[in-house]
Amino acid sequence: MSQTAKRLRYVLKRLLQALPIILAIIIVNFFLLHMAEGDAVDVLAGEAGSATPEYMAELRKKFGLDQPLPVQLLVYLKNVITLDLGYSFRHDMPVLDLVLDRFVPTLLLMVSTIILAVGVGIILGLLAATGLNSWRDTLISVFALVTYATPLFWVGLMFIVVFALNLGWFPTSGMENIAMFYEGWDRYWDIAHHLVLPTITLSLFYLALYTRLMRASMLEQAGMDYVTTARAKGLTERRIMFVHVLRNALLPVVTMAGVQVGALIGGSVIVESVFAWPGLGMLAFESLFARDVNLLLGIFLLSAMLVVAVNLIVDIIYSWLDPRIEVE
Amino acid sequence: MRLLEIRNLHVCLPEGSERAHAVEAVDLDLAPNEILCIVGESGSGKSLTARAVMGLLPKPHVRVVDGTIEMDGEDLVSASDARMRDIRGSAISMIFQEPMTALNPVMSIGDQIDEVFRFHVSMGRRERRERALALLEDVHLPDPEYIMRAYPHELSGGQRQRAMIAMALALDPKILIADEPTTALDVTTQAQILKLIKEMQAAHNTGVLFITHDFGVVADIADRVAVMQFGKLVETGTADEVLNNPRHPYTQALIAAVPSLTPRPPRGQSAQPVLQIDSLIKTFRSGGGILGFGGGERIVKAVDDVTLELRRGETLGIVGESGSGKSTVARCIVRLVDADSGRILLNGTDLNGLGRAEMRPFRSSIQMMFQDPFASLNPRTRVGKIIMQGPLLQGVPATEAQAKARELLSIVGLDDRAYDRFPHEFSGGQRQRIGIARALALDPDVLVADEPVSALDVSIQAQILKLLDEIRERMSLSMIFITHDLRVAAQVCDRLAVMRNGEIVETGATAEVFKDPQASYTKELLAAVPGQNWRSA
């Protein structure tokens, strides 16, 4: 079988493996949210101030909330398959529209963060490993150590104090300056300008993680037998490090990048809330306090799909880096 | 004319090591078209000597501190890094023990060979490719086009070593250093690789520095031999001198420890069976997965309808190459692995199918000894407790078990102080002795020994085999002895069963099998044993 066919089959296999996981996530979250005290009707009624029990019962019936849980779940599952994620009573909008609206900002933040964290992490790890025990290594290691211990929200706030409030280099919050009515390239530039601080904030922790991982991985690979073979062939240290060792050392980093995507979305809740970035994380936080069950389920579903999608991309990259994929 | 001259070579070890120098005052010469074997046990410094020539010592803690290594009059010890890079891979090249780890797993064979050309000569892309293909052809690899594209994991062990040799010979080096190149291979593959090395060496007039621990291999391949012990050279000479007329006591002892290929005379034995294995089958399944996307289920018949009989007091050898299923048979017998079907009759009781609790009373009758002296003892348990565990589980009172453990320690030749120590304080051979004591603590009828001496140096191996022999007599043990080494089998086993691909291809008295093998595979195996013509008497 050719390498391409193997690769394709591997990726397909990974995709199929993800389906039951998504299903399990929907079910788990559904039950968790129903464990919560009070439903959307309670919230609506509470806001209205005076609602008779009859009126509330009628509302519940209207929303299907009087059905037994398994039935509600089945109905929900059926709807999900037809891309109907239900209706947000709070926002008075279909969940799909709401969620899709917030999806793009989160995706933007996510992608820029992954690129920054993985890219810079790999470079720093490489620099540290190639200058083992030099001042460069020490500096990078200390940086990684400190960053690894810093709470996200605090870094975000400190960045705002220093770079937004004191230096005025970047805006404090939001995704764009709507009042300016920018269009075309101006608008993209404006968004990019807003993106800088949230991206750096969110990526710092992961950057530290990948730096440490890359450094350790490089050192481990440098002790392998094939490196001795490469030396015995008379290759230069440069070639050995940057071709032989590097490619092998990347494998665990790439795997880790895939594993961390879920955690990254978790971190985006905090970063989005610090920078008022209008993404899924902030929406999730808002809907949690509003007890907007349908909306939360929609966000969870979408973020899980996002993780699955990114993981798939990671798998493709991995299959390209490692010819041994079929050994799974 | 001398190709390589090593004079007064000293290689130091890191501070705090057992000795100050890994290699001490070594003088060696290598002529063109000559194979010089450096023989020694582990820790003799033979590998580091080779690496010193290549300039591949693990610096800075291990380095050449004194002496010269001259190639055609040029000193390699004082050569610059850049000059050494030029030399490595072109004038001197090297092949290693484990071809799987010695090749980069994520780079195709073709690219790995291509690198040698790219870094040493200027040649067009097409020419480099043609040269690489020709090399793969030279080392008799089938379908060189495919091998060029293949990754190391897609080749067999023998093919990988051939590819390594092709890579090493790419630029027609004057010197080839081979560091235990056949140790990780099966005996039939080993024979082919040795033949290939000889063929290539003769064709290219190469001087070969061949590192090995195996005197059989030495007898097959060496023109001259150098014997090393504790970093020092104890004896050098032509192959004939060293192998047939060793002068140094250490060499004499080493050669005496090599088991002879002539089976020892059969012992008187009873015909009464103690263990009968009847139509044993064990298959392993892997892969599969959701909707068959795992690449299809792989079914391996590890043990395919094996029938064997162990008679009281005898030693039955099961021999075969890796993957023959010999270890799986052993594990089925002691019930570490559940056989799919078949019967394992111990004194008439079928063990197969017994549950854990039902099996417990029979545990004391059948015990096992393992291969790896480092993995077979719990690093966190004291030796005394390791030996006592079995009797305690069988309900023997603690004081009695303790006394027994101490007695066994002396039987296997260990000091009484060993009782309170941890396994890591012992050498490989001593650990195997502890393993024997553990197995004997239950007074078994049958001892299943799975490659018990394969991980040991030849002199230690001889001691352990002698101990097993004594114990077998003393405790009237019946033994199943699994080994890949026909020399060992000849000296230990009364009868032999030869296995291949899960099946038994031949059984018979050891002397008969050696003298007149019936199955073609047995003939092939016997023909592949290195050092046939040496010490066959």
Add this chain to the structure above:
Amino acid sequence: MRNFWQLYKRNRSAVAGLIILVVVVVVAAIAPILFPQDPFSLAGLAMSPPGENGFLLGSDSLGRDVAAGIAHGAKTSLLIGLLATIVAVGFGTIMGGLAGYFGGKIDDLLMRTTEMFQTIPSFVFAILLVAILKPSINSIVIAIAVVSWPAVARLVRGEFLSLKNREFVQACHTLGMSDIRIMLGEILPNCLSPIIVIGSLMVATAILIESGLAFLGLGDPNIMSWGFQVGAGRTLLRSAWWVVTFPGIAILITVLAINLVGEGLNDALNPRLRERQ
């Protein structure tokens, strides 16, 4: 034990981490003596900068003493970090051990579960759990443990999986030892080192998660914590930087110290790794 300390001592930054950690523990222990007042109560003039009006680290908009909050918050962070880790390590070890040792269905179930936990954003899951269970020490500990145990389970599973095929374990089978004894007496002692190391690093992560939850307003409302201080101070970013800054530094230093100790443990417990560096 002395040998262990000898090895640990060789890593100087780990010793520094240990000293910092001891200081934090002492501060947490004597907080009620240093600052006998309730940290939530008004202690003086609001919005005092550090060093003024008797506030070492300043006060917030309600006149609460930032330093008192940090001292009392230390206890919260350490307590929650430690409790959550104990629960997660305990549960993860049991699950991972069973899955690695027995394989088959249990193993499949565990692997699918951990994959699920890797797919859902774990922090969001923790937020959700705390919100549903109502914020309290218990719910926070449970939430952190729930999102943390899969990592332990994976590690322990891997260790059990490789150890169960080691020859010394097989030898125990041939002696007729029971599964429970093999797991507890033979395998577990051999994977304690990695469990201790992941446990110590997990305390640090748990403290970070706890502070994140408290920052978002999901802390126990009756207990002072660093995350809460930062969250409460974020509206004062322009006027009173100290309210946000100092609790954040407290988190950073504590987490850093624990990470250093964790690395020191790793070096001391795995001598092979240390020699490579």
